[in-house]
Amino acid sequence: MRRAGCYVEVFEQDRVIGGRIATLRQGSHSFDHGAQYVTARSSAFGSYLDEMTGTGYAAHWVPRTNAGGENGVQMLPWIVGTPGMASLVRPLAEGLRIHTGRKAHTISRGDSKTGTAWNIWFDDQTSAGPFNAVAIAVPAPQARLLLGKLEDLAAPLSRVRMMPCWAMMAHFDTAVLPNQDVFSDMSEVIRWIARNNNKPGRSQRGESIVVHASPGFSREAEDVEPDVIAGELWDEVSRALSLSGVQPDHKSAFLWRYGLVDQSLGESFIFSSVHRVGVAGDWCLGRLAEHAYESGQGLGRAIVQSF
Ligand SMILES: Cc1cc2nc3c(=O)[nH]c(=O)nc-3n(C[C@H](O)[C@H](O)[C@H](O)COP(=O)(O)OP(=O)(O)OC[C@H]3O[C@@H](n4cnc5c(N)ncnc54)[C@H](O)[C@@H]3O)c2cc1C
Structure with missing residues (x-):
């Protein structure tokens, strides 16, 4: 997304990025x-x-x-x-604004006029945004919590x-x-x-x-x-x-x-062009780091194409 000219911010709950690729x-x-x-x-x-x-x-x-x-x-x-x-994973973070120690709690519409921009709310009751699109790249059970009432996106995750x-x-x-x-x-x-x-x-x-x-x-x-x-x-x-x-x-x-x-989803990623919210992760396609990479790339492209 950054290479396509988007401004990207990453919110990571942990002290470091990388998730299950960790030291x-x-x-x-x-x-x-x-x-x-x-x-x-x-x-x-x-x-x-x-x-x-x-x-x-x-x-x-x-x-x-x-x-x-x-x-x-x-x-x-x-x-x-x-x-x-x-x-x-370090080189993937270059040129991005990364916020660590920020556990996202929910996403909510940030612009009531257009209805498309999103705010992200964190565990400590603070928020960030508005953003034009949201990519949720976390394990499926955590993604379901973040999606809240976006049932069309959340429903398929129950298969995982x-x-x-x-x-x-x-x-x-x-x-x-x-x-x-x-x-x-x-x-x-x-x-x-x-x-x-x-x-x-x-x-x-x-x-x-x-x-x-x-x-x-x-x-x-x-x-x-x-x-x-x-x-x-x-x-x-x-x-x-x-x-x-x-x-x-x-x-x-x-x-x-x-x-x-x-049990994986069997699709590369989930994206709603109406909401401009998507979900990615290894669990979409399989169980390996390569699946996470492929899923994230697919979602990134879909978001870019939606603008
Ligand atoms: C023990 C173990 C061994 C493995 N061995 C291999 C192997 O040998 N080869 C291989 O290819 N794969 C292996 N894997 C799988 C591989 O690690 C994963 O497929 C890959 O790292 C998944 O990447 P991801 O980005 O989908 O998810 P994750 O790596 O889980 O990244 C998700 C990130 O989101 C963050 N997050 C979650 N919820 C929130 C929230 N609410 N707010 C903010 N941030 C949040 C997490 O802290 C994490 O940093 C192994 C996994 C484990 C656990």
Whole structure:
């Protein structure tokens, strides 16, 4: 939209942009606790990733896996942000006015004469606007809340299902994992274990590990305290990898409440040219970062064309 000459402002509830493509700093250690790597099937996302690798924001990651040697499970190249996954989205923010720590609560018509401009209201009762169009790029359950009475836009979202995912982060002074960087589907509880510091551009001091729990475990444990989850997941990792007696010097857990798409919408995005309000996200087309990119691009184009 910016390239098409629109003036764009972004309101992000978190302290940083990037959403589930994230890097969390804990003391002197950092962890990619959301998306682990991205892949490109489409030429549009492929070109974006080429640009990112060409400019040093991203690099190829070829981990040793449990699926048979280097690159064993890679059908497509795995790309990671450098020095953390969050770097992958930074260039998208260039030239935009970004407001962080701004949780949108609702949108309401800002211009009663034309009926098309919108104000955005935030949790702290303040507002911004008027804007000629609104693009809501958040997980489907959060988008439904924001759409409020715009039933024609909100109704299809009830088809979408998203699942929680607990992430656990652990750091060790020395290397503890067996001779692999990625372990997938280790048990009913553990979906993924990655040696985070094996990714390119990461600090090689000690060992940083990211664990993702299975959807079943994450759903059942949605309301459990993060400290308890960190302990339970580490015990499970120790069992799965025979690491009894090994304890991390740091461990913590984070819940992605709307982490993974279980049932997607099956359309690239939703847009009403009457209201000039649209909704986009990974859940429109699938469950990957590439789907989010494609959905956002589609909605951006639709908004530009509507003027
Ligand atoms: C544990 C995990 C592992 C994953 N692994 C991979 C992987 O390996 N490869 C891959 O391609 N994909 C992976 N994914 C999926 C990938 O992260 C997502 O597909 C992608 O990041 C979705 O982008 P998005 O822009 O649609 O949504 P999000 O990344 O969720 O961005 C939405 C943003 O909106 C903000 N927001 C929400 N509500 C409001 C509000 N009311 N007001 C203001 N801001 C709001 C959020 O804070 C967030 O920043 C993984 C996801 C998780 C959780």
